[in-house]
Amino acid sequence: MPEPAPTRIASTSASAPPVALTVNGVPLTVAPGTTVAAAVCIAGAHARTSVSGEPRGPLCGMGICFECRVTVDGTPHRRGCQVLCAPGMDVRTS
Amino acid sequence: MSAHFDLVVVGAGPAGIAAAIAAARAGRSVALVDDNPAPGGQIWRHGAHLPAAARKWLVELQASSVVPFYGWRVIDHPAARLIRAESGADCTDLQYDRLILATGARERFLPFPGWTLPNVLGAGGLDAMVRGGLPIAGKRVVVAGTGPLLFAVAGHLAARGAKILAICEQAQLGHLASFARCLLSDPAKLFQGAGYMLAARGARLHTGCWPVAAAGTTQLESVTLCQGSRKWTVACDYLACGFHLAPNTELAQLLGCRTAYGFVVTDDLQRTSVTDVFCAGEPTGIGGVELALIEGQIAGLAAAGKLRDAQSLVPRRQRKLGFVAALRESCTLNPSLRNLADEDTIVCRCEDVRHAALRGRASWRDAKLHTRCGMGPCQGRICGVATEFLFAWHADSVRPPVLPAMVSSLASPGPTRNQPASLSAETAISAHSKETP
Ligand SMILES: Cc1cc2nc3c(=O)[nH]c(=O)nc-3n(C[C@H](O)[C@H](O)[C@H](O)COP(=O)(O)OP(=O)(O)OC[C@H]3O[C@@H](n4cnc5c(N)ncnc54)[C@H](O)[C@@H]3O)c2cc1C
Ligand code: FES
Numbered sequence: 001m002p003e004p005a006p007t008r009i010a011s012t013s014a015s016a017p018p019v020a021l022t023v024n025g026v027p028l029t030v031a032p033g034t035t036v037a038a039a040v041c042i043a044g045a046h047a048r049t050s051v052s053g054e055p056r057g058p059l060c061g062m063g064i065c066f067e068c069r070v071t072v073d074g075t076p077h078r079r080g081c082q083v084l085c086a087p088g089m090d091v092r093t094s
Numbered sequence: 095m096s097a098h099f100d101l102v103v104v105g106a107g108p109a110g111i112a113a114a115i116a117a118a119r120a121g122r123s124v125a126l127v128d129d130n131p132a133p134g135g136q137i138w139r140h141g142a143h144l145p146a147a148a149r150k151w152l153v154e155l156q157a158s159s160v161v162p163f164y165g166w167r168v169i170d171h172p173a174a175r176l177i178r179a180e181s182g183a184d185c186t187d188l189q190y191d192r193l194i195l196a197t198g199a200r201e202r203f204l205p206f207p208g209w210t211l212p213n214v215l216g217a218g219g220l221d222a223m224v225r226g227g228l229p230i231a232g233k234r235v236v237v238a239g240t241g242p243l244l245f246a247v248a249g250h251l252a253a254r255g256a257k258i259l260a261i262c263e264q265a266q267l268g269h270l271a272s273f274a275r276c277l278l279s280d281p282a283k284l285f286q287g288a289g290y291m292l293a294a295r296g297a298r299l300h301t302g303c304w305p306v307a308a309a310g311t312t313q314l315e316s317v318t319l320c321q322g323s324r325k326w327t328v329a330c331d332y333l334a335c336g337f338h339l340a341p342n343t344e345l346a347q348l349l350g351c352r353t354a355y356g357f358v359v360t361d362d363l364q365r366t367s368v369t370d371v372f373c374a375g376e377p378t379g380i381g382g383v384e385l386a387l388i389e390g391q392i393a394g395l396a397a398a399g400k401l402r403d404a405q406s407l408v409p410r411r412q413r414k415l416g417f418v419a420a421l422r423e424s425c426t427l428n429p430s431l432r433n434l435a436d437e438d439t440i441v442c443r444c445e446d447v448r449h450a451a452l453r454g455r456a457s458w459r460d461a462k463l464h465t466r467c468g469m470g471p472c473q474g475r476i477c478g479v480a481t482e483f484l485f486a487w488h489a490d491s492v493r494p495p496v497l498p499a500m501v502s503s504l505a506s507p508g509p510t511r512n513q514p515a516s517l518s519a520e521t522a523i524s525a526h527s528k529e530t531p
Pocket of ligand 1: 063104108127135136167217246375381382
């Protein structure tokens, strides 16, 4: 088991540079502090398709509902509303 | 390897922050764990535009010796005085002498036709998305549901340039009036409903009104509202709809803490029925940010052994309890809302279980077994709260993980789970809940 790795507050100051990432391969630039869930909406994509085939997007915005889950840098089922966009991030919806 | 702290605080909302700072000031080693990438909980996260008081708490937290674990969610309690947290694919165990649960609350959602369409969100949900960078300027928004959160959200979104088309509160005006009286009698004016109303000016407030359907092809295009026998349809970009809050008590239940009426029972010093486990903020009763801060400080001081200092804050807590009761009263759901869902309406969004499949079921357990309702990744956090209202079902006992975990996090063997300590005599005498019907 790895040693706990404390995280410091992510910088959300307006002076920080914009963040460039891709959503389904399409380049997108967002303000620092933008969540992956918001980036997916900005890209005009839906986060996921439900088991009966409905498009779904975020509901709770706070990590509870799992409707915003996407694949981030190859890791599936990340809750987009709980992950901040980072430079070079590869976000995939399903 | 696992790290040891005198005190582990779960939840970095106002309650958890206040608790962590109070205990660190008293010289204790403190870990503060939160699922979110930043501290602040439901109200103070996503940094910008915070009131001065909030910034003061966050600055003090950053300057303190509190060890942050942001982006870590607590998923299990594998052994006595040990909790397990995971972050992405990483997993760690934190040992504690004392534990403070400040896990907050989530929005209550009720199913209605079309509520699964993209761009139908919770009220707090849309607010959080906007704080997280979703552009809202110029968008047409209907805010609906119940509770003061609707006004806070409408005000915030309006300030960011959203066009608030309507605020629909399910409660009748009479219910709101008693709540408004309470707000006026509390100079702190929690939620500052009136001010937010002004900020959202231009928006019509409809009372006794709720959405009966949302429509759109691949995302929301319009919402149909009803007020008594009147029905009308409004074209909009977003529906922000939440029916007040439900406490996050899963971790407390996993630890064996006693609950009553759905809330964690504590004594005056925020001690739960389990020895050395404290609880503060919304899980003990929905009461807003100021009460969460007071309870957090009491819990932090008490857990650090500063009992007299903790005790000195208790009267301040007591003065806020009238607000808790008024809030509960004003947010009581109209029974007609049980008829919102039709037989095709999805109730469990994870497994797409429709209302028709649930109607004949005897209990939550029966529904889970036969329909997979509540078996998806949210583990019934959304549909469990809804079915409690719709069918008067109660969720069965909580099992780990309290949030879906990566399989590897659960595989590591641990000593046997500790048994909850029985209610001590002292706790039994003074134990109470903020929430009594
Ligand atoms: C949009 C909005 C506006 C509001 N406006 C006002 C207002 O104007 N005035 C007012 O008084 N109140 C307001 N509220 C209510 C206020 O947010 C709450 O009263 C307050 O946040 C409660 O604080 P808390 O610390 O108890 O819980 P929370 O703020 O909910 O914090 C709990 C934290 O615990 C974390 N957590 C839970 N479980 C786990 C776990 N297993 N592992 C790791 N982390 C976990 C959560 O992610 C969360 O960050 C508002 C709420 C919202 C959503
Ligand atoms: S929107 Fe609910 S978990 Fe992200």
